[in-house]
Amino acid sequence: MRQMIGGLLDKYAISLYFPSVQITDVIEVFILTFLIYQIMVWIKNTKAWMLLRGILVLAVFILLAAIFNMHTILFIAENLVTVMATAAIVVFQPELRRALEKLGERKYLVSVVPFEGNKEKAHFSEETRESMIRAAYAMGRVKTGALIVVEQAIHLTEYESTGIQMDCLVSRQVLINIFEHNTPLHDGAIIVRGDRIVSATCYLPLSDNMSISKDLGTRHRAALGMSEVSDALVIVVSEETGAVSAALGGTLYRDISEEELRRMLTEIQAPKKEPGKFHIFWKGRHKNEKKTDE
DSSP, X not given: OHHHHHHHHHHHHTTOOOOOOOHHHHHHHHHHHHHHHHHHHHHHTXXXXXXXXXXXXXXXXXXXXXXXXXXHHHHHHHHTHHHHHHHHHHHTHHHHHHHHHHHHHOTTHHHHXXXXXXXXXXXXXXXXXXHHHHHHHHHHHTTOOEEEEEOOSSOOHHHHTTXXXXXXXXXXHHHHHHTSTTSTTOSSEEEXXXXXXXXXXXXXXXXXXXXXXXXXXXXXXXXXXXXXXXXXXXXXXXXXXXXXXXXXTTEEEOSOOHHHHHHHHHHTTSTTXXXXXXXXXXXXXXXXXXXXXX
């Protein structure tokens, strides 16, 4: 009996394969796991999630065709692989572009790409900061909608060109006058670079995030969309509720206080600070808050 068991072990042990695992293999598994998780989270928060579900349904259908030997369907699928790959790139082009833009914003690129470290923020003065705060809450009290984009390291030339070029110092009176109803420059966003307003009536990209509140209007979605494609801090004033919110790093902080906005504007100026990491509690929407402006 002992000889038979030993013979079986010798026979089948030869066919068993035990790969040697090195530390680099473990690191590689962790890196791939992290990347796949981040890709899935990114896809789920965009309209690409619905497209991906459709692709998965199509893949299951092809798998069933392979199981039941449906040769005609398999022949068509094999010849359409290249076309489908090209179509996927075309369909997912906005999402792929946004993902590459976000990848290019990461701070670790500074150590890899030398010229990235020379790109400095356009710093603004304390007077400019206080002017933006006072103007935002003054407009909030009278429910005047506003959208103020505070540029940081990434230059917003692409969005600046969509508006009317300006070159004036930031002040409370100028900001209130720009966003006053029935004035030529009140529609759209303004871009602030350093201590100067460089453009008004600018068009901003709308956010495709599927998890944000459905009662957010175009102004808030534009603020969130701009914060997703750049490192800018976007101040938004609701036209219906008068609440002041801020978007940074793809996160919308709703109905913040003057002190919280002042802290955000101060911290984006500070060196060696990661954007979006503020000690601001998510206030959400008050129970008696109306639908935000469209």
